[in-house]
Amino acid sequence: MKINVWLFCWLVGLSAAAQDKDGFELVKKDGTISVFERWITYPNSNPPFKAREVKGEFYYNNSIYAGLHLVQDEEKISKWQSHVSKFEVYRQADSTEWHEYSYHDIPWPVSDQDHYLEYTLAVMSPTKLLVTFKSVVDATRAPVDEDVSRMELSGSWTWEEIAPNRTKVTYIILSKPNGLPKWLTDPIIRGNIMTTIREYIEVLEGKR
Numbered sequence: 001m002k003i004n005v006w007l008f009c010w011l012v013g014l015s016a017a018a019q020d021k022d023g024f025e026l027v028k029k030d031g032t033i034s035v036f037e038r039w040i041t042y043p044n045s046n047p048p049f050k051a052r053e054v055k056g057e058f059y060y061n062n063s064i065y066a067g068l069h070l071v072q073d074e075e076k077i078s079k080w081q082s083h084v085s086k087f088e089v090y091r092q093a094d095s096t097e098w099h100e101y102s103y104h105d106i107p108w109p110v111s112d113q114d115h116y117l118e119y120t121l122a123v124m125s126p127t128k129l130l131v132t133f134k135s136v137v138d139a140t141r142a143p144v145d146e147d148v149s150r151m152e153l154s155g156s157w158t159w160e161e162i163a164p165n166r167t168k169v170t171y172i173i174l175s176k177p178n179g180l181p182k183w184l185t186d187p188i189i190r191g192n193i194m195t196t197i198r199e200y201i202e203v204l205e206g207k208r
Contacts, residue, residue: 064159116142
């Protein structure tokens with residue numbers, strides 16, 4: 001009995017150690033790139049259902065502003081998001097806000113997807129930038145195509161200067177489930193975000 005109790009406590013401690021304070025669990029790691037996930041109740045869902053929230057943490061050698069500008073750069077999108085075939089940024093009168101449309105060519109068995117997002121620069125300081133994003137509707141710029149799966153997304157980018165020309169990034173994205181089983185979507189989602197982060201770093205460090 002004592003052995004069983006000890007084993008139980010050890011397993012509980014191991015499980016807790018694999019999660020951060022917000023309940024994210026490490027699911028993939030490559031060098032300084034870490035990908036975490038947690039399943040939470042999707043906002044305003046009725047009846048309630050669970051959705052996957054992904055967090056990527058990584059570092060690059062460049063400024064926080066270079067990281068922000070790359071996210072907004074239409075001409076360089078193909079260098080770090082190879083599956084994106086269409087990408088348009090719509091500047092707003094308020095310089096802290098912009099809209100973005102993306103079309104994603106996704107391998108079978110997942111259908112092609114697109115999204116239309118509103119980005120807001122929520123925090124700006126000499127050493128930190130925080131940008132939030134969420135899906136919005138715009139029937140003129142982004143009419144819904146019945147043959148394409150329209151993604152509903154929300155999340156944020158955080159860039160923090162931790163040393164001169166050294167930046168830590170925290171990227172969080174919550175997506176509405178598409179109904180496909182986890183065993184099928186897990187490797188696709190985790191592989192895509194790892195590749196995207198790796199290529200994003202390479203562009204910022206002049207390697208692509």
